[in-house]
Amino acid sequence: MSSSKTSRRGIERGLYKSLAPAFAWQEKDQGYQEKGRCAQDVHGERKESERRRGGRTPIEIRAASAREGRGKGETKGVIPGGFLRKVLIALKKKENVEKIAGELLSDIAGVLFLEDIEDGVEDVEVLVLFQWRGVIGEGLIGRLRSLKFIQALTAGVNHLPFEEIPENVLVASNSGANAGYIAEHAFALMLAAAKRLFLHDRLLRKGEFRQDIFSKPLRGSVLGILGLGSIGRRILELGRSFGMKVYAVRKSGKPEAGAEFVGTPDDLPYVLREADYLVIALPLTRHTEGLIGERELSLMKRDAVLVNVSRGKIIDQEALYRHLLSNREFTACLDVWWNYPRAEESFRQDFPFEKLPNVIMTPHIAPLVPGYFENMLRHALENVRTFLLWDSPANIVDRKDYVP
Template sequence: MKKLIVAQHLEENQRELIQQAAPQWEIITGKEPEHWKSHLNDAEIIAGWKTSMEEAALEKGTALRWIQTWSAGVDSMPLDQLDSNGILLTSANGVHAYPISETIFAMMLGLTRKIHTYIRNQDQKEWAHAGLKLEIHGKTIGIIGVGAIGKETAKIAKAFGMNVLGVRHSGKDSEYVDQMFSTEQLHEVLSRCDYVVNTVPLTPDTRGMFGKKEFESMKDSAFLINIGRGETVQEHELIEALNAKEIAGAGLDVFETEPLEKDSPLWEMENVILTPHTAGSTEFYNKRVIEDIFIPNLKEYISGNPPPVNLVDYRKGY
């Protein structure tokens, strides 16, 4: 009997849905290693990959043929080895579209309407106007990386009457985006935006893509929101841009080093909102991964076809 590991805590109905899709397979579930460690050599599918699985699951002669990650990003995966071993890889890209787009607008609205400042004032019992004047309606938002998260962000932006500019590698048009640009046109887009939202994955091409030149291209009244990957932004140059008032502020969920170091100036900055890489957290996470991604992929895989949802292209790194 073929084996399938899901290294997550599942509700009984979720396990039953997987078993119905793969009735002839043995399903092993559980987040702790004791549930799946002894099955790594002969499991053909692993969903919910853990770094600690790597040595046993990828050694020569194992049965592994497909990995379904429980995260959208795959930059921490051993991509070269998976590629050389002929192992298929699918991500959880898209499962975060609702919670992350909500976080993006929470940060945008918080910075615009000075909610972060008023919370600090509340702690000090200080009654102060704090110079509130900005509003979000009718402004221009630039979404750098228009995938599932970017598209949902663009959709919400239209409810605020915003002008939506998008940047994607292909430059291909997308619904709710008024103008789409290629990555070569990034600086042109940055110069027009009141809000710059970075949603790109971490690849060799995107590492450090936001640095001194990019911040200089932005308006001094613009806000940066980063919910992609911390390493896509050169953090010391962001700090310099914030201190020099080259940009108005930032909402940051991801950082070059996580947890964010205690001595980082970002903690103390009045024009920065920080969250601890939690933008994708949602009560519906497992449900969406299983029902929208894993089971459709599983059905196709068992039928002899490559899993169609979020199949990673090793050449691109995502």
């Protein structure tokens, strides 16, 4: 290894160590633990943070410190002898994917793609994946004998077969990657329901100019949030900007700035009764599946608005359909579903929600904005980099939430 590369990697590791206290935070909530550096949103928080630092990135700050003789050391990303540790990205090689992987990992890891798996994967330590089914089989996972860390590209990891993953392998979600976009979509649905936008649009198209149908205000109303992870906190921020009072439920019950009330799951009935608007922002686990059923819906106000941007199976499908059928003032806004059509199949659930006037539906598009995939990949690979450099990645999930 050249002395210049050794110096560069030593400088970078020292930089991360020197900046760690500024970025470190720890939160155990919703069945996962987040620790280490908080990976910042590529299009928002990171730019703002850099602006406050005078436009300098952490690397530039650390490089300046190095010139003053601080922060020497080697990076953990390199195995003694100069061989890079290996990362398998379970995606096909594409220019945008290779570019981001090169930017974030090329100096500390050797990167393989699906096309490369025949070249030998026995020494791969990190697996990055978008989906398991149809991509990762028992044959491949059995060959990854050196595997230490799995990084999902998705915020939810309920699609992973934890029973097939060795217990010594850490698994991380990609929580936070598109939290801002999903929170925006939740509010788009909420506002559409509150202001009766689709109803007025339909009436006007029929020539009916109705001004006798009142809308619901957001200001002064109670916004209930189930889950205060990255999405839930963004929803809280938006709710406060609309002048809403926020009541939330999180696993720990830990208070959150800006919320009037934060309780544990035992306080769910109280939040359901008080909420004018309820947003579900929980991961789907064996503890949250079917969380909202007939009893829980019966506790909510007759004209409440329920928004789900998390996972469909957190709500009992039949219970919700029957509640909507018998309570026409109640509105459900759904971006996530119980059944997903395969290619060329029609959208269809077990119950005909599409025939109900008090349902607003979107096809799981909350995070889909230009550049969303690149943002998601970059966020995930930043966490992989953190693992390789520090052995302290964020968003580690508790496998007990997914298997007994």
